[in-house]
Amino acid sequence: MARSSERGGPQTRARIAEVAAALFLERGYDAVTVAEIAREAGVSSVTVFNHFPRKEDLFLDRSDDADALLRSAVRDRGEGVDVLTSLRGVASTLVDERHPLSGLDPRSVPFFRTVAGSPALRARAREIAADLQRSLAEAIEDDPTFEGDGMLFAAFFVAGYGTVLVETARRLMAGDDEIGVLADHRARLDRLFDALAGGVAPSP
Structure with a gap:
């Protein structure tokens, strides 16, 4: 060429x-x-x-997009909207749009298989998750309205979201029914946010 x-x-x-x-x-x-x-x-x-x-x-070229989404969810949220509600809205929108960061994009299965087959990609994915955790924690720590433990909140959120993503990937690669996978994905996200609301997120 x-x-x-x-x-x-x-x-x-x-x-x-x-x-x-x-x-x-x-x-x-x-x-x-x-x-x-x-x-x-x-x-x-x-x-x-x-x-x-x-x-x-x-291959893992959406880390900057993920970082920007997390920071924007904290810094650009509407008046009277807490961090957890803002993040929940972002996660819901990603699912509705079948965005690649939701793990539900139609092209996700070959992507997941490629990552699963490469130790280098799996290691880099873990590094990216750690970077996103630090970035979210920094954004929260700069927010005077957040009264919880920002570092702990960020750790739980990123780890929890990653767990939901990995389980969705596992089921899609196994050929499970997409409608059922989508329903379970939404249910797990709901449980994640409910757990955060009852734990390290600030009280309403």
Whole structure:
């Protein structure tokens, strides 16, 4: 493929991520090199690393979106809306939209299988979860209206959400009925938020 212009910012990043995802899903994460991705995307390996410092981030490329959603749920919520209610609304919207961050996107099954088959991707996913926990805790600690333990709340929320996501992934990969999986996903999220409301979240 002829090399295209390596400028373009978000467009270049999106193109690289799209090419990488297609190659990873087709051949498996560990079988694809960054050089192959760069060649297929029409850029240099340096450009790939400028947009994605780690190979794992080429596939797990929504961590920035997740971080922005969490921070916005705390900082941009409506007047009189507490942090827990705001996060619950965000989670519900993700489910309604079948957003990739909900784990219910129609393309999620091959994504989950690729992650499950790669120790490097699983390790990076754990690192991302830890980063998201710290980011949410920082946002909460900057909020004078939150009266609970922000660090503990963030830890429980991120771990709980991840647990719901993993169970949904397991069931989808097993071929369970999608309608039933969706209902259980919503029910588990409800139990998570109810538990947080009765535990480390501030009292109403």
